[in-house]
Amino acid sequence: MVRGPHSEPVPDDATPRDPAPLDPAPLCFTPLSGPGGAAPVDMDVRLQRLLAWRQHGQSKPATASTVADEVAVIAKVSDVARFEALSEVTPGVVVGGIAADGTAIVTARIPVQRLDHVRSRGFVLSLKAAQRLSRELQATVGEIHARPEDLPPGNPHGGQGVVVGIVDTGCDFAHRNFREAGGGTRIGKLWDQNARGQGEPGFAYGAVHSAAAIDAALLGAGDPYAALDYWLDPAEPAHGTHVMDIAAGNGAGTGIPGVAPQARLIFVDVANSDIPWSGSQVVGSNFGDSVQLLEALAFIFREAGSTPCAVNVSLGTNGGPHDGSTLVEQGIDRLLAQAPNRSVCIAASNSHEDGIHAAGTVPAAGSHDLAWVVAPGDRTQNELELWYPGSAALRLELVSPEGLSVGNLEPGESGTASQGGQVVLFAANRLSDPNNGDNTIGVFVAPSVSPGRWVLRLTSTTGDPVPFHAWIERDDKGQSTFEAPLDNTHTIGSISCGHNTIVVGSYDAHKPALPLSWFSSAGPTRDGRQKPEVSAPGHNVRAAASRSVTGSTRMSGTSMASPAVTGCVALLLAEAAAQNRSLTAAEIRSMAVQAARSDPPVGAAWDDRYGAGRVWAAGMIALL
Incomplete structure (x- = not known):
């Protein structure tokens, strides 16, 4: 499972195992479905292929002109302004201006998962491959009014x-943006928690590099990264x-x-x-x-x-x-x-848009089925977490994609399922978390377990209705989702x-x-x-x-x-x-x-x- 910065994937801690061998069966086509089950058969074949990769749990790698899971496109549109206003679209150039029929050829970049959404807009007449155009940090500083000329007179610089x-x-630390005019560092301390070292009192692991040590590495004759024993991947920003x-x-x-x-x-x-x-x-x-x-x-x-x-x-x-x-x-x-004078952002x-949140109420009499979908090509582990009030109690029955019950867990119970001597399924129905008093259900599914539609069948054991929220853990290399219709509220980290x-x-x-x-x-x-x-x-x-x-x-x-x-x-x-x-x-x-400024947001x-x-x-x- 991938845990890391919000904007880019980081390596898994372990290489996912291949799924268990399946019984031989003839190959057959599976229709490619877009949102709501509609097949985007009128879309460019190469873009259809990218969608198919994503639906089968595979990511598009980054290129010289795109980040991971993003594709450069060329489009024919009838309304440039509306096309470029879509938040999914990073505009490139308008090629040759507006034609007599009112259409324009434009370049842009679009996240793979939003291709069908953009293509379905009425003003998008065609969508093919293209090149991108980059943006600058100055747009951030200007828009938030943080330039020196925007601030009150006499403001500390x-x-x-x-x-x-x-x-x-x-x-x-070697980038010029973090160095003084004389070449020395602006970084007072750099604590590398991942390094082998003694740290310093109170933080006794990793390696703590002082400004003097960083300066020595920067101003020496050799490789500054080697001199400081701090390494960065040259292939990944x-x-x-x-x-x-x-x-x-x-x-x-x-x-x-x-x-x-x-x-x-x-x-x-x-x-x-x-x-x-x-x-x-x-x-x-x-x-x-x-x-x-x-x-x-x-x-x-x-x-x-x-x-x-x-x-x-x-x-x-x-x-x-x-x-x-x-x-x-x-x-x-x-x-x-x-x-005082402290802040954390x-x-x-x-x-x-990842389909990772669900909410609902388990009825007082009867059960509620929560569907969890793992893509066919997903070779990563998957994890789900559900929270509900500590005053309530839920029984969990887990149903496999084959429609078979894996078993029931009463409140306070946990269980495992094994294949080949390894735990491939684990679930816990835990009562009274010590930090908030609420109850939580957690389910882990190993890469070797069948993909498809898993069902968490929830039943109230107290005879009262039980509200719940559930989240699927982040997985940049094979994100599983809840079944539509999705509830995209409560998706903050x-x-x-x-x-x-x-x-x-x-x-x-x-x-x-x-x-x-x-x-x-x-x-x-x-x-x-x-x-x-x-x-x-x-x-x-x-x-x-x-x-x-x-x-x-x-x-x-x-x-x-x-x-x-x-x-x-x-x-x-x-x-x-x-x-x-x-x-x-x-x-x-x-x-x-x-x-904070509004308009947007409005209302x-x-x-x-x-x-x-x-x-x-x-x-x-x-x-x-």
């Missing part, structure tokens, strides 16, 4: 005197490098600074080795229980000391109770209450439900209508609180590329939106310090919400995806 902390993966540049890059390499370019930086390359990511032990485990994640945050705040500090976390999973009760969320709230998640964190959704700053990103997850929390708080540009953001020294790369995701808000908080904290004012985390969060004080609206750096500072 670029977040000077503030620490921006990044908890992520992959810090390219590092997620954390991109995120850090959005929040606080100085533009010395790319020419385009981030939101708080004068802030001091602290980076934790977070490990997740304290969480089981494979096998039946994954049931009930997610980032919300990660000691290493919580320690990363504690480390940053310790290093910052009394200096104002804004931290970004663009990580997450789908599981968990979604009520703010995980230990990491509780720990973050406590860290924020420990001292967290990406909302990119799961809105596993650590995005705390009380004083600022959770951030994504929209596209490159389009006049500023549409929501199609992937940006929705609130509220399971206990009914309004998350996300705000939204920010996260669509097609071009920022620093690792191992390039001065280069940039494009990424999309709420991972790219969250650091924009982190940078805004850094600007706010710098101004507050200049006024000799202290701000609590609750006040910072409130200012972000109060200053509500809070939108389940935009939040209170689009972040406004200048407006936040004006509230001081």
Whole structure:
């Protein structure tokens, strides 16, 4: 199961096993179905093939012009403005202008899973393969009004005197955007939790690299990565490098600074080795229980000391109770209450269109069937988690795709099923979680188990109706889904439900209508609180590329939106310090919400995806 940054896949901890051999049978065609079961037979054959790959659990790899699971297209459209306004569409160029018949040939990039949706629009007359056009970080900084000329006169420049902390993966300390004019580093500390080392007191694992050690590596004659013994994949742009540049890059390499370019930086390359990511032990485990994640945050705040500090976390999973009760969320709230002038911004998640949430009520008399669909070509493990009130009790019967009952689990019971001496199925019907008192059902299915339509048959054992919410865990290489019709509410991530964190959704700053990103997850929390708080540009953001020294790369995701808000908080904290004012985390969060701009969103004080609206750096500072 993949756990990692919101915007890009990370490697599985173990290579999935091939499914168990099936009985020989003649090959036969399976009709390709789009949303609602409609077969897009009028679609370009190559695009149909990409859809077929996805429906069978296979991903399209990234290319020089696209990210993973995205395809470059050329389209003939009757309305360019409406086509480019679709949040799924990253526009390229209009080829040759508008013809006499009113049509135009345009290039664009579209996520594979949204091809049929885009193709079905009436103004899309044809869809083929094409090339893409990239976007720049300056669209983010300009749209949120974080440029120096947008801020009040006398505002401290670029977040000077503030620490921006990044908890992520992959810090390219050698990129010019994170170096001073003389070549030295802007990074005060880099804690690589994955390294073999002794750490330092209180954080006694991994390797902690000081600014002096980073400078020695940068200013020496050899390879700086070898000198520091810190390695980055040369073939894959590092997620954390991109995120850090959005929040606080100085533009010395790319020419385009981030939101708080004068802030001091602290980076934790977070490990997740304290969480089981494979096998039946994954049931009930997610980032919300990660000691290493919580320690990363504690480390940053310790290093910052009394200096104002804004931290970004663009990580997450789908599981968990979604009520703010995980230990990491509780720990973050406590860290924020420990001292003033602290803030943590967290990406909302990119799961809105993934079919990973379901909700319903088990009737007082009778059962409720919850269908869980694993694609035929899915060679990854799959995991589901269901939460319901602690005052209730549910019996679970698991029914296989063949229509056979695997067995029943009464409240408080768990069970396993084995093949070839290995556990391939595990389910737990757990009562009274210690953090919130609620009950939870978890189901794990190994890669070797039959794909298809699994059914969780739920029966109330107390004779009362029982409301529930369920989530399928994130799996970037073979996402299983609930059966349509889908409920895409409550899709924010596993650590995005705390009380004083600022959770951030994504929209596209490159389009006049500023549409929501199609992937940006929705609130509220399971206990009914309004998350996300705000939204920010996260669509097609071009920022620093690792191992390039001065280069940039494009990424999309709420991972790219969250650091924009982190940078805004850094600007706010710098101004507050200049006024000799202290701000609590609750006040910072409130200012972000109060200053948020609407239209869009329209018609509500809070939108389940935009939040209170689009972040406004200048407006936040004006509230001081």
